[in-house]
Amino acid sequence: MSVLVSPHFVTTSATSADSGESDGGEEEEENDILRKNPSGGLHILDRIDNGSISPDPMLYNTLLKRCTHLGKLKEGRMVHTHFVNSNFNHYQVIQNTLLNMYAKCGSLDNARKVFDEMPVRDMVTWTALITGYSQNDRPKYALVLFPGMLRVGLKPNYFTFSSLLKAAAGVPSERDGRQIHGYCIKSGYESNVYVGSALLDMYARCGQMDAAEFVFGGLMSKNEVSWNALIAGHARKEKGEDALVLFWKMQREGFEPTHFTYSSLFSAFASTGALEQGKWIHAHLTKSGLKLIAFVGNTLLDMYAKSGSIEDARKVFDRLIKPDVVSWNSMLTASAQHGRGEETVERFEEMLRIGFEPNVVTFLCVLTACSHAGLLDKGQYYFELMKKFKVEPEVTHYVAVVDLLGRAGILDRAERFIREMPIEPTAAIWGALLGACRMHKNMELGAYAAERIFELDPNDSGPHMLLCNIYATAGRWRDAAKVRKMMKESGVKKEPACSWVEIENAVHTFVANDDAHPQREDICKMWEKMCGRIKEIGYVPDTSHVLLFVDVREREAKLQYHSEKLALAFALLNTPPESTIRIKKNIRVCGDCHSAFKFVSKVVKREIILRDTNRFHHFCDGSCSCRDYW
């Protein structure tokens, strides 16, 4: 072996991927390599050229592995050229390493070319390409290779199965995953911890938690990854409680939680709005001694933001060791959704000032912020700014601009923008215009936009409901009824409204006209009492949102049992005075509930935070952070 080959080069490169805890690790490793070979691989190639080093097969292998590890594609290409002109170009192992280098550096076309041109392909060759596709988000390409590999008589090993299962987890149908599972059983790899983890992850991503648990239970030995895969599965299904049970169990069985574990838990709590539980686990993370790297900090930040605790989200952002673009985007989203449009814009400007490159999501955040805060000029300016950063607008950016113009009330310009934009308008584009028409009571244009949506996406109940609302607000009950009839005939169903509130570590769910709740009578009494008090200070029920052919009194009664009002009454009954109330709703809050919540916040002198599908509403002393603009 050449003296220039550091022992490091022949060790596996798996350390940097290990458990995501190696923040700064790659840098250290790179420094280590550079220290031992200060001039890097290119210098070594020069020395081979000028004859001061006589190459051996191991040297090429080492150089390629170094490029793989450091993601140095350009250097890898040069080593490739050198290698094919060497006397060792027939070495199978080096050809495999070369293929792997291209695959790991994301150059799948080159990896494929190497594969196609190889005179002999062994199991590692096939596995390296399968892994390349699987890890680079091309699962179908990975899966179609499998039958080919079997056809030439090669037997997959547990490396192959792990990658195949990862690929199968990335396609919508479960068929492939099940088939590969069958092969795993036949080959006896099912209980291998790598294969098993990939297998249970595949089932968990398909939503089949029972199958995932079964595989987990059958593992010969478990490690942090297998626990994390199962916890992540529950988290994705928004089963925070189940994830939490596993979190304690894994520790009882002697496994330390990793960044992955915390990250999954925080995302589960973010989806259910379980702030108290989230705070507990945050404290646990702090005590664990793990660093607050972006990997986990981003989910923590998001959890606080989604639970309505924007100040805590900001604290997390400020404490992050090395914020990445996702951290910035999450923080921008958080302040935008909490109605702090100006703050979002300032933060975005700061991001640009310090030289952070915005991406496609960043622009979407900032455009949405401008739209929600009514910052028309800024929004238009930032849309133009996308060109400077070479960020291609996606449909969602066009939607944001339509929303921006529409909310500002310049509906004709919004419509013109749709006609002149370079992409075909989608249902979401017309939906933004329809929403604006509802806000500014433009029935004619609203009906036109709704027609376009019905053509493009006839099964979405949202636009039907919006159009209904437009007609109902204008008193056009007959037209509203026609839309209802249309929905009924075409089988379009309105999503049932649902609200959640967390009290003492438990999340309580409410649906409209909830008869089943054990505290039903107390809740109704509380709301009636509250309703009386807010009426005294000026609350007038807004019945234009109730689409029923009934008299005003009945419509008013219907309004009073919306799920968010029930959740609020329940929170008032079960929380200490002066504490903040946090409620989450699965659809957009209606105008009447919004008005009632403002009055309640004044009467009870408490902050109420309501999260709906679009944004957060902070009600305090009779007003809302959205400035009635949502």
Add this chain to the structure above:
DNA sequence: TTAGGGTTAG
């Protein structure tokens, strides 16, 4: 020489 688990927008 080849492997598995996490996050931001809509």
